[in-house]
Amino acid sequence: MTRALSPTPGRWPEGRRYAVVVTVNFDAELALLGPDPSLASLEKTLSIFRYGAVRGAPRLLEAFSDRGVPTTWFVPGALVRPYRSLLDEVAAAGHGLGARGQRLERFDRLSEGACRDALHAARAAIGEVTAADDVGFRLPSGEWPPGLAAQVLDAGFGWSSSWTGDDVPFLVPAGDGRALVDVPFGHTMHDRLAFAWNFAPPMPLGQSRIASYEDVLENWQLELEGCRREGLCLVLQLHPEVAGTPGRIDLVWRFLDAVLETGEAWVASGSEVASWWRRHPGSGPEHPVELLRRVSPGSLT
């Protein structure tokens, strides 16, 4: 008897056994200035993130196009104007676009009105680059305030990739019988958490050593193996300034090659996975979000 999820025919399209979603968080200078605009004079630190725009993003785009991998790029809306030509290239290459707010806001520290304004501004900005109607939202950081799922839908976003806590997509209750599909991630599959480093301001907070490249790749490959075993959905988060260096692009190449090699993966954009999952009847009463809704109705809506 199997209690965990097991590969189920029909869980993914085209008879594929599991799903892999590659996402890129393109923050540019807002990585620093979104949370703290007073740091605008730190040109050297800002140049870390400019590197992502200048070198990292093109290198990632090349890696994806060489392998025919569709991806989703999450961009704060305020970057659309300054980085329009790069984002046009992303869209022209067939990648999906989504928003991480307008300026990487902490939505849990904003009023309801300010949340709404940021979401609408971000959605409008992404709409300047792409006519796609199924645009995704990723919470920049912090907690998910009550009512945000409804606001995300009302602003015209179709899905989200903001939560941990599951190995397949699930439905975040948005009230009035509505729900927002989330394509959840795990913290292992995240290049910045493994590799980002800065002197001042300190990144990460405790300035632990940069992780071993080979070990991180092996962690990713083990998560891929676990995902393959049970037929799950694996979400990778990359950042151009981190994964797009000459030394680390090799990890991206080798991970993508390992995914493609199996021939069993449905490598899809976040939007494709979310629309596929919307056909599911729901997450079921056992799902933690449903439990949370019963135990503490005010936590989500």
Added chain:
Amino acid sequence: MAVTPEPVWPDGRRSCVMLAFDVDGPSGSAMVDGSIWGMPRLFVQGAYGPFRAVPRILDLLERLGVPATFFVPSWVVEHWPDVCRDILASGHEVGHHGYRHERYADLSVPEQESVLQRSQAIFEAQLGVRALGFRTPTGDWHEATPRLLAEHGFVYSSSFRDDDRPYRRVIDGRVSDLVEIPAPVELDDYAYFAFTEDPPFPKGHDRIAAYRVTLSNWCKEFDGMHRAGGLLTTTFHPKISATPGRAVVLERFVEHMVAVGDCWFATGTEVARWVLSHPERFAVRGETGWDGVREEGT
């Protein structure tokens, strides 16, 4: 080079493994102070344990034919009764781990009794058993806790760090029937894998350890314990070490221990009963507080 240790385990087995999981789920300090209700992402990240990870672990243990002990806060039992019944139906044991994962050192004696009684009532109502084992939630216990455990019918605790095999505990100057099964931090998955974005854990957002290196550490700890003839127990949290990829590591670790062959895999209660029926083979340790240590040392 290794001297064959004095045999202390059943059937001449060389060492003992008490595989143990702490099913904290979303319980913990944020649930004790109520802040979890404003942190839905943290709640869902914790709930992953009983929701997805425990079923995965039960499958793994069934494949490998190994018993385990699950310390479950009774709030988690209340909200995931079916998963907890499945733990028992699969031949494993459940133990006490607080109601909402309270830190016993912070509770008065009546508060501790109330957590113990409430939790035992939930265990009986939902699972039809009382817990015989105890593992401290969140760090230290209160000086009165061991006496309360003995009074409430607990047979063992698996909380301390001070030996690599079980011992009988001295309570109020007398050797009690409460067994301690020490649990080393090297086999606590928090030290390798736990990560929350906000509030940051680890505090400095240290990197998630290499799975391969972690497996190697765990295997070395087992190899050493087996050589020394001791008891190894784990503090594995399903939400931490049974993600799809880490469950692969967990499986390799259990396979490594099973392959050795002459290791006794037992639940906490089986270990405690063995200790109590063979008192001559196990140490007695007391409440040597800091004052006692200082007097002895001078």
